[in-house]
Amino acid sequence: MSLESIAEDFARNVAEHTDAIWRGDRTGGRKYTKRYIAAFKKLRAHGDAGRDALAALLTHARMDVRVKAATYLLSDRPTQARPVLEEAAKGKGMIPFLASQTLKYWEEGTWSLDVD
Template sequence: MELDALVEEFARNVAAQGDAIGRGDSRTGNKHARRYTAALEQLRLRGDEGREALTVLLEHPRADVRATAAGFLLRYRTAKAKAVLEGVIKEGGLAAIGATMTLKRWNEGTWSLDPG
């Protein structure tokens, strides 16, 4: 699968998971989480080229997509990813909870979403 298709798959399924969680449908949410995680694994296999492809999502219109991408890009694009997470926290909402926890883990030194 091409890089842009993997990035699209990641974004589409993060958004779908967020929508499912908003409806209280954890089963569907988990299905989409598995899909975006699979896309992410394929991006990781391509090293920094895959990570770089994911950076376009730091500007995505949906906060959940921006925050999820930023969480995975903290080691690769630290300053930008932190800024995105801080912005999502200021926006509030469901995505802010995940962004808060991600930054907390980063600051504690226990973050391990993309160990490299």
């Protein structure tokens, strides 16, 4: 499986997760969360090349995918991830709120991505 296809899998599952949440389907939401975390772990295992594949999603058409990719890249690539989160945080709704919370914790120095 190519890194690009793993990144596409990450994006697809983030989108499915968001859609499940909007439908009120928590079980489906958890299923897709596990899948996008698994895709992230595969990308992370490839070091910079995996991060490059994930960074390609920072321009994805869906805001939820951009924000999730930025969230997962924030510790390793803050100069790429932060502007995506800042732009999303200007909006209203669930995804902008999550972006603003991520930035808040980053600014406070309490940000931690715990997916191990």
